[in-house]
Amino acid sequence: MEPYNIFFFGSVFFLAGVGLxxxxxxxxxxxxxxxxxxxxxxxxxxxxxxxxxxxxxxxxFIAIGALYSAAADRNFAEKYFPKGETLNFQGLIVNNPAxxxxxxxxxxxxxxxxxxxxxLVKAERYPEFHYGDLISVNGAIKKPESEGLPEQAGLPAxxxxxxxxxxxxxxGVVSYPxxxxxxxxxxxPFKSFLFNLKNSIVDRFGEILPAxxxxxxxxxxxGERSDFSPEFKEALQTSGTTHLVALSGYNxxxxxxxxxxxxxxxxxxxxxxxxxxxxxxxxxxxxGAEASVVRAAIMxxxxxxxxxxxxIFNPRNAITLAGLLMVxxxxxxxxxxxxxxxxxxxxxxxxxxxxxxxxxxxxxxxGEKGTFSxxxxxxxxxxxxxxxxxxxxxxxGNFSPISLVSNVLILEFIPYTMMLGFAVAVFSGISHYLAxxxxxxxxxxxxxxxxxxxxxxxFNLSLNMSxxxxxxxxxxxxxxxxxVKMSKKNRLNNERIRP
Amino acid sequence: MKEFVRKLIENNFGKIVFxxxxxxxxxxxxxxxxxxxxxxxxxLSLYFLPVGQGDSELLxxxxxxxxxxxxxxxxxxxxxxxxxxxxxxDRYIDIVALSHAELDHFGGLIEVLKRYRVGVFIxxxxxxxxxxxxxxxxxxxxxxxxxxxxxxxxxxxxxxSDIKVxxxxxxxxxxxxxxxxxxxxxxxxxxxxxxxFTGDMGxxxxxxxxxxxxxxxxxxxxxxxxxxxxxxxxxxxxIRPKAAVIEVGKNSYGHPTQxxxxxxxxxxxRIFRTDRDGLIKFEVADDILRFFVIK
Numbered sequence: 001m002e003p004y005n006i007f008f009f010g011s012v013f014f015l016a017g018v019g020l021x022x023x024x025x026x027x028x029x030x031x032x033x034x035x036x037x038x039x040x041x042x043x044x045x046x047x048x049x050x051x052x053x054x055x056x057x058x059x060x061f062i063a064i065g066a067l068y069s070a071a072a073d074r075n076f077a078e079k080y081f082p083k084g085e086t087l088n089f090q091g092l093i094v095n096n097p098a099x100x101x102x103x104x105x106x107x108x109x110x111x112x113x114x115x116x117x118x119x120l121v122k123a124e125r126y127p128e129f130h131y132g133d134l135i136s137v138n139g140a141i142k143k144p145e146s147e148g149l150p151e152q153a154g155l156p157a158x159x160x161x162x163x164x165x166x167x168x169x170x171x172g173v174v175s176y177p178x179x180x181x182x183x184x185x186x187x188x189p190f191k192s193f194l195f196n197l198k199n200s201i202v203d204r205f206g207e208i209l210p211a212x213x214x215x216x217x218x219x220x221x222x223g224e225r226s227d228f229s230p231e232f233k234e235a236l237q238t239s240g241t242t243h244l245v246a247l248s249g250y251n252x253x254x255x256x257x258x259x260x261x262x263x264x265x266x267x268x269x270x271x272x273x274x275x276x277x278x279x280x281x282x283x284x285x286x287x288g289a290e291a292s293v294v295r296a297a298i299m300x301x302x303x304x305x306x307x308x309x310x311x312i313f314n315p316r317n318a319i320t321l322a323g324l325l326m327v328x329x330x331x332x333x334x335x336x337x338x339x340x341x342x343x344x345x346x347x348x349x350x351x352x353x354x355x356x357x358x359x360x361x362x363x364x365x366x367g368e369k370g371t372f373s374x375x376x377x378x379x380x381x382x383x384x385x386x387x388x389x390x391x392x393x394x395x396x397g398n399f400s401p402i403s404l405v406s407n408v409l410i411l412e413f414i415p416y417t418m419m420l421g422f423a424v425a426v427f428s429g430i431s432h433y434l435a436x437x438x439x440x441x442x443x444x445x446x447x448x449x450x451x452x453x454x455x456x457x458x459f460n461l462s463l464n465m466s467x468x469x470x471x472x473x474x475x476x477x478x479x480x481x482x483x484v485k486m487s488k489k490n491r492l493n494n495e496r497i498r499p
Numbered sequence: 500m501k502e503f504v505r506k507l508i509e510n511n512f513g514k515i516v517f518x519x520x521x522x523x524x525x526x527x528x529x530x531x532x533x534x535x536x537x538x539x540x541x542x543l544s545l546y547f548l549p550v551g552q553g554d555s556e557l558l559x560x561x562x563x564x565x566x567x568x569x570x571x572x573x574x575x576x577x578x579x580x581x582x583x584x585x586x587x588x589d590r591y592i593d594i595v596a597l598s599h600a601e602l603d604h605f606g607g608l609i610e611v612l613k614r615y616r617v618g619v620f621i622x623x624x625x626x627x628x629x630x631x632x633x634x635x636x637x638x639x640x641x642x643x644x645x646x647x648x649x650x651x652x653x654x655x656x657x658x659x660s661d662i663k664v665x666x667x668x669x670x671x672x673x674x675x676x677x678x679x680x681x682x683x684x685x686x687x688x689x690x691x692x693x694x695x696f697t698g699d700m701g702x703x704x705x706x707x708x709x710x711x712x713x714x715x716x717x718x719x720x721x722x723x724x725x726x727x728x729x730x731x732x733x734x735x736x737x738i739r740p741k742a743a744v745i746e747v748g749k750n751s752y753g754h755p756t757q758x759x760x761x762x763x764x765x766x767x768x769r770i771f772r773t774d775r776d777g778l779i780k781f782e783v784a785d786d787i788l789r790f791f792v793i794k
Contacts, residue, residue, distance in 0.1 A: 102573050102606075125573050126609065126631035206614040208590060210582040211575060214614075229575060265503050416518075432616075436590065443587055444525045 001054040004317055009058045011324045015334065017065020018327055021073075022335035033062040069331040082141040082172035087112070091119065092186055093133045096195045098226030099125050106179075107170070108137065117171045120144070123179050131195045132187025139177020144170060167332040194286045198222055204428035205421075208439035213446040216245065220414070221421040222287050223247025232450070235457025240385070240403020241410060246339065247293055249347055252300030254415050256280055277301070295343060298322040315351050319344070338395045342388050349387035353479065354379055356486035374408050381407040386479065390472045406456035410449050417445040532586050539563075543660070543690045543783040545718060548580040549773040551748030553603035556696065556720060557584060560660040560689060566594040568696055573606030573631065578614065580778060583793070593618040594655070595644075597635075598698030599682040600627040605635050612638045623667055623683040624648025649683060660689035665708045666700065679723060680704050686712065690783040695738065697722040697729070705734040712738045717788065718781055719768065721745045725755020735766045742790065743768040744779055 020029045037056045044052030091110030098104065106121040106129055121137055129135065144165040165173070185192060202224050205214040215227035225245055228236075236242045243250060259279050263272035284297045298318075305315065323344060326333055333340040357363075357379055381404055392399040420442040428435035508515065540563045548555040550571025558566040565585075570577045592615045597605050600622070609631075611617075620639050626632065639646050650669040655662040666684035682698030695716045701723060719740035722729030724747045743763045745755045755772065763770050771779045771792070778793040 124630065126634035127637075128634065203613065207616075210587050211578040211614070212582065213587070227575070229579070436588075440529075440588060444521075447587075 011320045013061035014065035017062035018069040021066040021069035029066045086140045088138045134183040134186045139174040141172040201425045219245025239406040239456035249300040345387040346384035349383040353383035356483045377411040402459045545781040547744045547779040550576040552750040562658040564593045568596045569604040570607030577607035597622040625681045694718040699723040702731045719743045725759045727756040727758040740768045744771045
């Protein structure tokens with residue numbers, strides 16, 4: 001068997017193992033592993049194909065994945081276990097706290113009962129604390145409990161609040177304790193610098209634009225969502241446009257495409273690609289290099305590579321690698337992070353289903369060269385939405401078909417808005433008045449976009465239903481068969497492949 | 500480079516036409532807005548902002564100077580209302596005034612100072628030792644905004660507008676007396692209209708400033724969100740407001756109290772409430788006082 005296939009099957013089995021362990025199937029995992037191995041061995045004898053023996057052997061990775069996930073669980077559980085006692089402790093703020101309404105959430109790293117732990121401190125809005133502040137906290141540490149929705153997550157976690165916090169590595173919560181600042185700038189200097197840069201850009205947007213438009217631009221360019229009003233968040237959800245402000249692979253791919261377009265006008269294509277890649281890494285670091293953004297960057301880069309090289313490039317292993325890396329870093333994202341699942345499915349939709357749909361409707365490959373890219377946007381939105389729909393319905397209980405219309409209309413403006421937004425960010429570093437003028441140009445676009453989001457947010461056409469797992473599996477099988485069929489047909493008339 | 504530009508135009512002709520058309524339409528909208536601003540400049544407009552349980556008023560004086568009085572509690576409501584009132588290009592507020600350093604009056608101001616350029620910050624000069632109040636003072640310092648304490652007898656004159664500070668007396672310090680009774684109280688006279696801004700003052704202060712208000716008041720910002728310890732019958736009888744605005748939201752104090760509502764009705768004042776009416780605007784142009792209720 002070829003090395004790249006060994007990698008692929010091994011990774012998929014490993015991921016399956018992590019998933020099964022997260023669902024707490026414990027004993028069943030061994031049975032499933034054994035059964036799968038047996039089935040593949042039988043297939044091998046039946047089809048007289050040695051590949052199946054390889055696959056049977058690799059299925060052992062299910063058990064390895066399960067063990068890995070279980071070990072991470074144990075490691076977390078063995079750390080300090082809060083009993084609700086009132087404690088006075090010192091700790092370092094390790095996140096970029098985003099004030100929200102009348103409170104702010106601080107992730108504080110500290111040492112309790114000999115273990116290094118992360119505690120979530122919900123503090124009053126003022127005074128504002130920053131990354132790298134050393135603080136003393138006096139309050140009762142409670143175990144995270146599943147009540148209410150996580151405010152920090154852009155998308156509500158499909159599991160409860162406790163699981164969301166466990167995913168973030170939080171082992172205790174303190175609500176409105178006495179907090180005192182001991183020292184500033186005790187964090188990693190480079191991270192401090194990047195958070196400061198990001199915060200100052202968000203502040204500049206706030207200085208030159210009305211609050212709502214500024215918040216939207218911050219979300220679009222930096223994935224910062226702390227200033228959104230609850231009404232606007234709901235409108236984003238109902239209109240199916242939340243992904244725009246979550247710094248998804250889409251936003252990141254725009255950043256790459258735009259830099260590429262700019263660079264290729266005076267650089268050789270290959271050099272331009274390398275420079276764009278360096279730019280991307282810097283951008284990711286600036287937005288805080290949170291796991292979700294790293295994922296988006298890998299995804300965005302993949303989308304660009306896939307579109308740059310037509311369909312000859314097979315992104316299968318790249319997608320698998322991205323998933324594997326994310327899960328190795330934090331095994332909990334696989335099952336407890338809806339955002340992780342959604343962005344992977346959306347990417348698979350864009351990479352595999354979109355070309356299949358293009359073939360099916362006999363459209364030119366790689367999008368048409370017309371005045372507007374509505375057809376391209378529609379195809380992209382549809383293929384992503386078709387794949388995420390069951391998860392949206394399962395996790396959030398609704399999926400809004402209006403998102404096809406809203407996305408096609410809004411996406412027309414987004415690339416220009418993002419580019420102007422970055423330009424304004426650069427201007428604001430030079431002069432407030434220059435940025436103000438830039439703001440006059442970007443404001444109309446933002447107004448149109450927020451207007452459309454609010455307008456489509458009124459259409460609550462959400463399909464409210466629950467799906468059985470069987471139905472979901474059948475749904476994905478049908479899509480998979482469609483993709484396979486179209487790609488086979490495509491192989492027959494491969495004159496349609498772009499040279 | 501020339502080649503690049505030529506290609507860019509050739510390949511994107513349709514797009515370029517579309518964007519030019521779009522910007523043309525937006526231009527017209529912008530100039531209409533500027534035209535409207537010029538017409539607005541001659542009017543006196545008083546806005547009472549619905550910021551929940553807290554105070555916030557915006558005065559737009561003839562000539563275009565803007566005075567923001569208080570900013571409500573710490574949430575984005577004051578920003579949302581300012582965005583409704585001001586044009587999107589307007590990022591400057593001439594004067595921000597704080598009646599007294601309590602959270603339901605200054606909480607929203609910190610974000611306002613962060614996002615708007617502010618000419619001068621005026622207040623009663625009585626500090627409060629809370630972390631939020633310190634946050635406000637730090638923001639004023641960081642943003643290099645001049646901070647001025649005013650006291651009874653001080654005045655701000657601008658064109659035909661006259662803002663007279665009635666309370667507190669000079670050199671007021673936070674003593675045993677409640678902070679509410681140190682609130683900056685001022686009257687505005689402009690375009691033959693008199694308005695009184697009271698902060699959270701109670702009966703005690705009312706009795707002391709009554710003599711200065713012998714000419715009566717057209718528009719009254721009702722003291723302390725309609726608390727029964729403010730807006731005494733004798734005070735209302737003396738100033739006889741035509742319109743009374745109660746700035747109030749969800750609260751556990753029972754504001755506005757029935758007693759105050761009755762006393763206001765007794766002197767024939769028309770009562771407005773930010774919790775029920777939303778954004779309330781009074782406008783004086785051509786010697787006519789109009790009011791608008793903007794939901």
